[in-house]
């Protein structure tokens with residue numbers, strides 16, 4: 001354990017803890033933009049600067065460990081001014097997009113601008129506009145909203161180990177570029193960590209605003225992992241999926257199905273009643289009728305050709321208990337070992 | 346009726362003379378009240394609870410709906426409390442405009458009181474004159490805020506808009522006109538034999554009892570206690586103005602009447618000074634954490650645009666701290682106890698409503714009087730149920 005003081009508060013933390021983590025633990029909120037709980041320190045936004053031992057040259061608290069006896073100040077006038085300067089650099093070419101930006105209302109950048117009370121950051125267009133290109137068609141990259149925090153690149157590398165995207169820097173400026181679109185799994189990890197509206201989801205674009213949506217906590221229905229997610233609901237329709245880093249085994253991550261495969265929920269072509277095929281045509285039926293017919297057909301097939309003429313294929317969308325019951329039904333009621341599983345969706 | 350047998354009678358909650366949905370259960374021995382119990386809660390709208398889910402700016406209209414007869418005076422209480430919480434100093438011009446609006450609201454509240462109070466006792470004419478003059482204030486409200494009864498003209502950090510030439514003109518007209526109208530009210534009531542008989546010596550409360558019962562405002566001053574928050578703890582530049590605190594002697598219905606009649610005149614005096622000496626300058630503070638960026642700058646400046654978004658979708662953030670702040674509302678000490686928790690909402694807002702204490706004093710005011718006097722007494726404490734039930 002090492003002891004130090006942060007803003008005159010005594011703290012004691014395990015060796016190797018960063019100043020930022022120690023401050024957060026002590027309830028001191030240092031502004032950040034590129035720091036993310038799931039990611040290793042990036043240190044690109046320079047918001048989390050602090051003064052150590054009265055030294056006026058500030059250091060980034062996200063990647064400096066606490067050292068014994070250190071005296072840290074997180075909120076001096078000089079630090080505030082420096083933060084504003086750093087933030088204005090980030091804002092210089094930032095598109096005036098809030099009114100049409102899907103992130104507006106829960107945008108980390110907006111929040112930091114408000115928190116620091118930044119004024120007077122007039123928009124200057126870029127001489128060479130950035131290029132809007134991305135590794136997957138499910139996500140749209142809005143280059144003029146990108147603050148080059150590198151969370152997306154870090155997530156693709158550190159969480160997914162894929163490296164489909166990278167940052168191309170160009171002096172003071174730069175942008176996100178696609179390294180290998182074929183490698184991209186469309187998992188949306190980059191979308192999830194992006195603090196701004198620079199990465200937005202294509203399917204739900206412009207469909208809702210964070211303060212109007214209802215967020216419904218639920219579990220993903222695709223497989224048995226049980227990832228936690230929140231459905232964004234507007235006017236009783238699911239318009240998107242989001243996650244929370246603090247909830248569930250998935251800690252905010254999802255696969256392509258969980259994150260983007262929600263449109264079926266409100267699809268017009270979904271079946272709402274059982275259908276029975278008669279003379280080559282489907283007709284709507286009640287559950288009682290459909291189940292009776294199925295039971296009757298199973299019995300007659302079993303009578304005519306024996307139980308092994310029937311096979312059962314179950315689904316990864318079912319729970320373990322349901323799958324157990326299903327194989328039990330096949331073995332004990334039908335009397336066959338022909339049971340299989342789609343294993344994946 | 347057999348000796349010693351009493352009957353119980355419900356006055357309200359739909360009785361025109363209980364001034365809103367107040368129910369008073371009175372026990373009568375003949376015509377004499379031997380016990381009185383006020384029941385409240387019929388107008389509960391959960392205003393305190395609602396304020397916890399609204400941001401600090403959004404809760405202002407809720408405060409209009411406390412004592413809706415003098416809405417701007419409640420704005421004054423709520424906004425100054427939030428400003429104390431956030432440590433905001435409001436520009437002088439805004440302070441003066443607030444004083445004008447709050448004093449107009451006091452007059453409006455007293456208009457409703459004099460009209461209905463006199464009507465209850467049988468003097469029907471007064472309400473027509475009172476409402477004629479109240480209409481002029483409604484027009485002023487409409488001119489500057491767009492709304493007549495509940496103008497919601499105050500904002501955290503100032504007021505919603507600057508004056509218009511018509512506003513100044515209308516206020517001056519009213520200041521000039523109203524003393525004459527007030528003289529008219531006096532002619533109708535002050536020396537009217539029926540009025541004095543119905544009010545003198547009715548429902549008296551001593552200064553000590555009034556203080557013990559937590560009475561404030563005109564009802565306390567009627568008993569001779571010169572306590573007025575505008576003088577005792579001046580806020581919003583009240584110490585710039587020359588005005589008196591009228592007090593009564595006996596604390597009966599008639600004295601409370603006289604106090605309010607004089608308050609009409611004092612309020613006009615304050616408004617006159619404020620409108621004639623209205624300082625130049627902004628009508629709201631300019632703070633990146635509170636002021637809404639204007640619609641021109643947001644088109645060229647991302648920091649303004651982003652802050653405007655945050656201020657609209659989330660609201661201004663308050664500190665993690667608690668304050669109590671009280672102002673002199675039309676009915677008495679209107680206090681707001683705010684517990685901030687470092688977010689855009691108060692963790693708790695408690696309203697210290699003067700009317701609640703006035704209604705609680707009803708049992709001791711009513712007992713021993715005739716049932717017909719109950720009407721005069723309830724009218725004289727001037728309760729508005731929107732503020733009691735909240």
Ligand code: SF4
Pocket residue numbers: 094095096097098101102103104105107108109110145196197198651
């Ligand atoms: S990323 Fe944030 S600041 Fe930028 S346009 Fe979108 S909401 Fe506005």
Ligand code: SF4
Pocket residue numbers: 135136155156160162163164165183184185186187188189190191
């Ligand atoms: S969607 Fe997944 S794989 Fe593709 S770039 Fe984003 S993080 Fe990498």
Ligand code: SF4
Pocket residue numbers: 145146147148149150151152153176190193194195196198199
């Ligand atoms: S796309 Fe988003 S996460 Fe990636 S660098 Fe830009 S702002 Fe940061």
